[in-house]
Amino acid sequence: MDKLLVTGPRRLEGTIRASGSKNASLGVLAATLLVEGVSTVRNVPHTIDVVTMIDIIRSLGVPVEFDDDGTVTVDAREIQSYCPPYHMVRRLRGSFHLAGPLLARLGRVDIGLPGGCTIGPRPVDFHQNGFRDLGADVRQAHGMMLARAKRLKGTRIYLDPRFASVGTTLNLLMAASLAQGTTILENASRDPDVVETAYLMLAAGAQIDGLGTSTMVIDGVDRLTGPIEYRVGGDRIEAGTYLVGAAVTQGDVTVTDIEPGRLERVIERFLDAGLDVHVGVDRIRVIAHRRPKAIDLVTAPYPGFPTDLQPPFAAMASIADGKSVFEEAIFDGRLSYMDELRRMNAEIKRVRNIAVIQGVKQLSSAPVRAPDLRAGAALILAALNAEGTTEITGVESVDRGYERLDEKLTSLGADVRRVPVLHSLAAAELGA
Ligand code: EPU
Secondary structure (H helix, E strand, O other), rough: EEEEEEEEEOEEEEEOOOOOOHHHHHHHHEEEEEHEOEEEEEEEOOOHHHHHHHHHHHOOOOOOEEOOOOOEEEEEOOOOOOOOOOHHHHHOOOHHHHHHHHHHOOOEEEEOOOEEEEOOOOOOHHHHHHHHHHOOEEEEEEEEEEEEOOEOOOEEEEEOOOOOOHHHHHHHHHHHHHHEOOOEEEEOOOHOOOOOOOHHHHHHOOEEEEEOOOEEEEEEOOOOOOOOOEEEEOHHHHHHHHHHHHHHHEEEEEEEEEHHHHHHHHHHHHHOOOEEEEOOOEEEEOOOOOOOOOOEEOOOOOOEOEEEEHHHHHHHHOEEEEEEEOOOOOOOOOOOEEEEEOOOOOEEEEEOOOOEEEOOOOEOOOOOOOOHHHHHHHHHHHHHHOOOEEEEEEEEHHHOOOOOOOHHHHHOOOEEEEHHHHHHHHHHOOOO
16 A cells, blocks of 8 residues: 655646546446457556456456556457456446446346445446346345346336436446347436447447437347457546646646547636636646636536546635535535545535535645545645645555556656555654
């Protein structure tokens, strides 16, 4: 286990390339199990969640290679097991994406139920109801979902419009692709991660209409076949995080290898904050000539403001000029990390899912703990602004989703050091 020592204030300046999207990769990797053949997926980020997902797929008897350059090769001509091991499944929510492909391809899946996590409860009732709509027998026993279906049957499925669940849409899209007949998914997620996963499936012969809209029509086919190739697009959440880095350090940061159209609501909030934003074909540049202005935001399913960027933007609001109001409308527990920001002198009042953030001129370093991935990113951003050295533990949560984080921040001019926690504890015990 490592901790990060971030010494501020430092101005971020320069250009970095976005890694491939972590969440799109998780969907795409799950979808390779639908393909009777070899799938080659490029631009997959080396993050802990992706590595765990690959290990789970290997544990099903499916050979997978993951090269240093981000190329993953999955040979799913045969799948030996329908039971992803729980000790691996529980490490990431995205492992539940495997349920749809295994059910569709093998007619059965036994998979551990994800519990709650620091961002709130993570139920799978929408997934289970959807599988039932497709004709599966779905039961819960011993902390597992057990689903069976000789062959799934296409039908019309209504998802909850308030959430347009990303994971449910992915699972039902993948399951329906091999079902008998046509499935119409209403209130489907329009999220780019769903669109990317569907692109891989289209390459293998899936019949999908209405991609990127809230009504998807899937004509089931008998088989999806390889070989196929797919390149994952840039990570919009990672990009947004580094762009906030410009805002909190009065810096000038450009992120390349992204589709700016996927960050429209985010760009709007940067403009609300009075920052200079330059948008190119595959890049966004944010320049902060002065302290950002306070902004209000409400998270919403795509194309709304992404819940995954709410914590990084809270770091920006903490040092903004004025009072910002944030509403987290997707995950119930996703404001609790703000208590850690308060330890750095952020002035935040929080009632349930609403936070009022009174910006201060500068934050102050403090020992803090990253409770989850995006909250960890927020603490790192806050530390870039803060006077002194901030010690951030729990960095393994951040490594779940950000590839080469310290290297990228350092290349932009940040003072970031990674230190193994055990060593530093030992040093403290020796009075060092
Ligand atoms: N929900 C239910 N029942 C379900 C499924 C979802 O009530 O069966 C609720 C959730 O509790 C939540 C809402 O629906 O309140 C939306 O959840 P969604 O299913 O869209 O989220 P997810 O698929 O579990 C993915 C990302 C999250 C991201 C959300 C929203 C992956 C692996 N995870 O989660 O990413 O925040 O979509 O965009 O793709 C992250 O990367 O840090 C992260 C948490």
